[in-house]
Amino acid sequence: MNWRRAAVGAAVALPVIALLAYGMTQNPNERPSTLGGRPAPEFALPVMDAPADTARLWEHAGELVVLNFWASWCLECRREHGELSRAAEQYGPQGVNFYGVLYGDTPENGRAWIDEMGGQSYPSLLDAGSRTAIDYGLLGVPETFIIDRSGTVVHKQLGPISLAQLSAILDPLLAASAGATE
Amino acid sequence: MRPGVAALIACMLVIVAAFPPRAVAQTQTGAVQIVEEVELDRQTRDVAAQLRCVVCQGLSIQDSPSSLAQEMRAVVREQLAAGKSPDEVKQFFVDKYGEWVLLQPRASGFNLLVYALPVLMLIGGAVFVGVTARRLVSPARHAQQSPGDHTP
Numbered sequence: 601m602n603w604r605r606a607a608v609g610a611a612v613a614l615p616v617i618a619l620l621a622y623g624m625t626q627n628p629n630e631r632p633s634t635l636g637g638r639p640a641p642e643f644a645l646p647v648m649d650a651p652a653d654t655a656r657l658w659e660h661a662g663e664l665v666v667l668n669f670w671a672s673w674c675l676e677c678r679r680e681h682g683e684l685s686r687a688a689e690q691y692g693p694q695g696v697n698f699y700g701v702l703y704g705d706t707p708e709n710g711r712a713w714i715d716e717m718g719g720q721s722y723p724s725l726l727d728a729g730s731r732t733a734i735d736y737g738l739l740g741v742p743e744t745f746i747i748d749r750s751g752t753v754v755h756k757q758l759g760p761i762s763l764a765q766l767s768a769i770l771d772p773l774l775a776a777s778a779g780a781t782e
Numbered sequence: 783m784r785p786g787v788a789a790l791i792a793c794m795l796v797i798v799a800a801f802p803p804r805a806v807a808q809t810q811t812g813a814v815q816i817v818e819e820v821e822l823d824r825q826t827r828d829v830a831a832q833l834r835c836v837v838c839q840g841l842s843i844q845d846s847p848s849s850l851a852q853e854m855r856a857v858v859r860e861q862l863a864a865g866k867s868p869d870e871v872k873q874f875f876v877d878k879y880g881e882w883v884l885l886q887p888r889a890s891g892f893n894l895l896v897y898a899l900p901v902l903m904l905i906g907g908a909v910f911v912g913v914t915a916r917r918l919v920s921p922a923r924h925a926q927q928s929p930g931d932h933t934p
Contacts (some may be wrong), residue, residue: 612906631882634876634877634879704849729853730849730853731857734850735878736878737836737879738836740837
């Protein structure tokens with residue numbers, strides 16, 4: 601066997617194989633959020649059911665915020681809707697602010713969808729021109745952002761989120777803030 | 783006064799009367815605005831063609847008919863109109879979506895591999911072909927030369 605030729609062949613082939621193997625471990629549809637650990641973009645959006653009212657992120661400084669982007673045409677949004685509503689009922693009294701943001705949809709369709717789903721336990725906001733969606737680097741719906749008391753995005757969920765997932769993130773944040781105040 | 787000169791002066795007076803200085807200035811301003819709009823449209827198309835539609839497969843926001851792509855194009859145009867440079871506008875989207883939003887990755891860091899690897903493989907291939915060809919040719923040359931070596 602020509603050892604020199606084998607060594608050259610291996611030196612050329614191994615990096616290529618390693619690169620392909622690394623590629624196989626990656627999910628091509630996964631896009632890491634650039635917002636993770638960074639300040640959440642500010643927003644001031646009209647409330648869908650009370651257009652005269654505006655929800656502003658900076659009014660929740662020092663509080664936890666869950667921001668969920670949804671649409672009436674989104675099938676996955678149906679899956680998470682019940683869980684999100686239950687989470688809002690459970691965590692709302694503990695000072696967690698839940699907001700939905702209607703994305704790429706009309707308020708009429710949004711209201712009809714909420715009626716069809718049996719209501720929504722938190723307010724939904726209107727994002728004209730999808731400017732807030734772009735600010736948050738939205739890739740589709742549903743997407744959920746969890747913002748901590750310092751105004752930092754601590755979690756971005758691509759796809760539907762469950763009550764268990766929300767609890768796993770919110771409970772430690774609430775416990776940390778309870779510990780800090782003691 | 784000759785009739786021709788009189789007619790020319792009359793024509794000039796009519797033109798001046800028809801286009802007072804303010805109207806001329808307004809026409810010039812309008813023309814400048816049109817030129818600026820055309821240039822803004824061109825810049826918007828250039829930048830939009832370099833940004834990926836985040837809800838499509840391999841399309842730029844310039845080519846995508848999706849509503850989000852249209853909104854992103856509107857943001858590009860707004861920011862260019864506000865005086866931002868094309869690089870600043872692209873950086874805005876990179877900050878929101880990551881480097882992935884650029885259809886052509888920047889030639890820096892790990893991305894350099896994308897640009898360097900084809901060149902390196904081309905050079906490696908050329909060297910391999912050269913060395914192999916030389917090896918294939920050399921024995922034939924030896925075979926041609928060998929009878930001469932034995933010639934007294």
